[in-house]
Amino acid sequence: MGEAQIAKKTLLGMVPADSPFYRFHPVGRMALLIFLSVTPLFIDMPEVNLGLILVTLGLLWWGRVRMQQVRRYLPLLVTVAIFMFGVAFLAPGNRTALTPIRSVGATFYFEPMWWAFVSYCRLIAMLFGAILYFSTNRERDTLVALRSLGVPFAVSYVAALSLRSAGMFMEDFKTIREAQQARGLDLESLSVVEKAKLYTMYTVPLFAVALRRADEISNALFAKGYTLSGRPAGGGRRTDYLRAQYPVRARDWAVSVGLVGAFALVAALSKTTGVFSDHLSPLRAVVVGMVAAR
């Protein structure tokens, strides 16, 4: 490698080698994930969600996440937009009850279009929350957070193990496809039915490899003094070095409680008072005014 390390690999991408986020305990970072990605579910007003997106972008910048990496998600944002607005345009619902807008040679309807916009802002806000989380947290941070929250070791361990197996599974899958090709299989010339049949064929080697691995992994677990059936035999408790590396400080408690509290507050306000309703959106008032003026 040579040059100073600027990023570390995770299963889903990269995290910066150093980031101000790392000063916070993984539990606090998970609370941020909840706040940023679940709160939008309770917010219809697009301005608020757009504000949240701006906050998230600010946090990405502050957290030294390389923008190059965020840009990878751009195609996803565009695809979701095309899909949502496309549905609103092609299948607006009962046209008689809707407000038509004639523009660029086609007829749009205001209500479905607006609703698509509201949902899109919400979805993107949630998505950015998740992007922030996975761009600043490695798998081990997630594990530590889960364990700190009292999730039993076995559960978090199995979760990690399956994440890892998923990676190996993809590798195997790639090799098996190559092996199929090496035996004269021309994927391009196959019909859909034949392709479906092909996938059932993949299961034979995939199972063979997985079965042999399962055997080896269970032996490896025993060799390391662990049995999946539960606590290690021999009485003693297992220790948790990983968690011990991340002491929870007062600040972390404050951040976590604050974020979860803020989330609870927004959810409660939204349900009881409706302050986050899209009908109160100033943007909506402007657009409705413009539509009426035509």
Next chain:
Amino acid sequence: MRLAVEVERFSWRCPFAQRDALREVSLAIPAGEFTLVVGPNEAGKTTLMLAIKGIIPHSLAGRHDGTVRVFGEPVAQKNAAVLARQVGYVFGDPDAQFTALTVEEEILFGLENVGVPTSEIGARIRRASELTMISDLLDKPPYDISGGEKQRVAIASVLAMDPEILILDEPTSMIDPLGKDLIVDICGSLKRDRRMTVIVVEHNVEAFAPLADRVVLVRDGRIEREGAPRTFFDDVESLIDCGVYPPQVTQVFARLQRRGLYAGPLPLTDEEGVAAGTRLLQGAGRWR
């Protein structure tokens, strides 16, 4: 002399198998000795190792007879945590034994399992990773490093637990020549500096024979031969016949011995071979 491992008339049969994988095997390994186990595939080498580690009978179903003792106590009566501290086991395919998402987690997993205090774990990880030359890999995912590195991580994760006996099952079969040399070096320093009881199952006899105090040939579920490496390899043909390839230098001198050109102990290393050959050729007046 304290015995690390005693196997007494041990037999084992997998469910559905036609015959016993091990047939009344007896073997005693003194503490601090380096043992090289050789033999054809499917002869029972790995099965014997699994029995010493206690995976047989603890986590594999089957029918067994006889006893295996580790430091005087039957393994059948020890639990996984105790066995993990006493006997370290490195499997042949490092990929298959990794269960964690970073190298560091891979090493600390076992330590956590047997309840090593968290204050001690950092130092143990450091020591094990220095010995195996993987200190700069701790942060990496174990699937993102080379085959040789993987194998060294596997060894580090076992050494960190400070076992008294270390079993390595074909530790160099999947890696390149340089990687093989590093593994052999690690084994050498375990023998020299720690006087650890090491048992290595290998086809790569050339690399490990010079370290071995004793070589054991397993064939057909039995121990067919056992001896010090210098005498063990003299019957080259019959060894090759059972899938064992003695070091080339040993083969050369065994053949010269038969043709009446060499008398003396069979060399095991390059250096010994070069010296013996030079003497031989000088004796024949061929060296200028």
Next chain:
Amino acid sequence: MIRAERLAFRYPDGTPALDGVTLTIAAGEFVALIGQNGAGKTTLAKCLAGLLRPTHGRVVVGGIDTAAKGVMKALVRRIGYVFQNPDHQLFNTRVYDEISYGPKNLGVPERERDAVVREVAAVAGVRPELFSEHPFFLSKGLRQRVAIASTLAIRPQVIVVDEPTTGQDYRQSIDVMEFLTRLWRQQGHTIIIVTHEMPIVAAYAQRVIALCRGRVLADGPTREVFAQPDLLAQTFVKPPQVTRLARAWAGAGVRADALTVDELVDEVVRVAGGERAVAVPRAGRQEPPAGPGAQADA
């Protein structure tokens, strides 16, 4: 038969695996690809077999450009690839179906197929009693032989075998290598192996291609490549122990490039005036075992 021109390959994450490889392999050669892990051996082999598409440069096998569209069926008749782990390439639930799978893909009529299956199974040492077995339950050595038989059934001119001896004991290694040698010598196949086992390379391969960081560092007859330990050291590969000994004794007139135990024993016997005491010191082989100032002919 095979021509690779300025071949480069990068993994999707940008890591370079091959960096400007140009080589030609003629029909009827027995070639070993050697080098450290990550040197690009397997990537090169897969590019030659058309399983990976090079990022730059091109590979032509028997007149077919591997990157062209729709050539896979024609290509597999020219070059077959046996993967390292047999489990990855056994898709069928019966050994017979496995061996006949390739010919079936290529549209070989059923009667011909049966004859082919029986023939290659016999060549590969897979007994007809095993035809209805599930490959999963066979031993590793047998599974590998089924995998080789399945590749042979397509009748490719070139056969690439990735790590034919890994995890095998010496007897089995010899069996596989003798088998490949028979295919090479008697049936005229071109054989390419990817391996770490230098004694195997020394005993069987005619030509060695040593890779280092995606480039060809040495390419030539096995004897010549192994006679240049300094060059080999750059690829982190050591010549076999026999060759190391031979070099050390070259001062006494032993030929410095002996490759096998038989060769070296015969040399020592000859030089020491044993049974065949015709001592003819070879000119130019008298220098002490220092570095010969090795030059790559890559």
